[in-house]
Amino acid sequence: MVQHTHQQCTASEGLCERSDYLVEASDLTKIYEVGEITFQALAGVSLQIERGDFIAVMGHSGSGKSTLLHLLGGLDQPTRGAIDIAGHALHAMDESALARFRREHIGVIFQFFNLIDNLTAQANVELPALLAPRADRPAIRKRASQLLARLGLEKQASKYPWELSGGEQQRVAIARALINGPTLLLADEPTGNLDSLSSQDVLNILAEFNNQGQTTVMVTHDAVAAARAQQILFLHDGRIVDAMPGGESGRVAQRVTQLG
Numbered sequence: 001m002v003q004h005t006h007q008q009c010t011a012s013e014g015l016c017e018r019s020d021y022l023v024e025a026s027d028l029t030k031i032y033e034v035g036e037i038t039f040q041a042l043a044g045v046s047l048q049i050e051r052g053d054f055i056a057v058m059g060h061s062g063s064g065k066s067t068l069l070h071l072l073g074g075l076d077q078p079t080r081g082a083i084d085i086a087g088h089a090l091h092a093m094d095e096s097a098l099a100r101f102r103r104e105h106i107g108v109i110f111q112f113f114n115l116i117d118n119l120t121a122q123a124n125v126e127l128p129a130l131l132a133p134r135a136d137r138p139a140i141r142k143r144a145s146q147l148l149a150r151l152g153l154e155k156q157a158s159k160y161p162w163e164l165s166g167g168e169q170q171r172v173a174i175a176r177a178l179i180n181g182p183t184l185l186l187a188d189e190p191t192g193n194l195d196s197l198s199s200q201d202v203l204n205i206l207a208e209f210n211n212q213g214q215t216t217v218m219v220t221h222d223a224v225a226a227a228r229a230q231q232i233l234f235l236h237d238g239r240i241v242d243a244m245p246g247g248e249s250g251r252v253a254q255r256v257t258q259l260g
Contacts, residue, residue, distance in 0.1 A: 022184065022215055023049035023072065028081040030067050030238075041067040043238035044081070054210040055217045056226035056246065058256060059235035065219040066188060068235070072217060073106045073186050074098045086183045103132060107177030111189035113169045115161040115176075121148065121168075122157040125175045132180070140179070147175035151205060167198030174205055178214075185209070187218040191225050203228045223253035234259055 030042040042064045059065050070076040074090050083090045115124045125144040148157050151171045161169055191199035207228055210216050226232050227249040234242040
């Protein structure tokens with residue numbers, strides 16, 4: 001976690017000067033207003049992420065973990081602050097540009113899978129790629145088949161989500177998140193709805209792809225999951241209050257307890 005001075009960016013194009021970091025966020029603040037109630041979900045978060053990093057973000061409910069993930073994924077805009085990913089200034093983009101950026105650069109894995117029930121596993125994986133202009137259907141079909149086979153789901157490709165176990169559904173969701181070759185993979189509690197064996201399978205998959213260069217940011221409550229990351233950031237009341245290397249889940253759990 002590094003504080004930095006934000007670069008000069010071109011708002012009309014959402015571009016900024018080339019950086020050695022894949023992700024640079026500066027003073028990210030997010031304030032939600034519901035009627036007369038104001039809630040500050042993030043309070044000036046600054047961080048830098050290098051290509052190939054595997055970062056876990058921990059914190060109690062309401063600490064700002066999911067809000068940070070949404071901002072990194074271009075799913076929401078900060079109230080204040082700047083965020084640059086692969087030379088793209090997300091904070092300067094309109095909705096159309098953000099949608100294009102998400103399609104081309106971001107893969108998201110959700111806790112509850114978010115698969116479409118009336119599509120097969122193969123079709124679920126193909127879907128994000130088919131949304132691109134001039135989609136190459138044969139190439140997409142081949143890429144989806146390769147991902148499913150790599151994740152041990154070749155025989156489940158023609159099955160529907162309700163015919164799959166929770167672990168199998170999450171592996172389909174991982175393949176879907178990877179179909180477009182994302183610049184940044186975001187995982188929102190990817191093991192939160194799985195048993196311990198399926199959780200280990202998912203974590204092994206994330207680690208394998210990270211070892212091959214996939215930059216990954218994972219939000220989790222689970223010390224065992226967080227320990228698989230290279231670095232762990234701890235959020236409290238919308239601020240990064242601590243950081244530590246991954247490795248040993250017992251040390252991670254102890255740090256969570258110490259931070260309250």
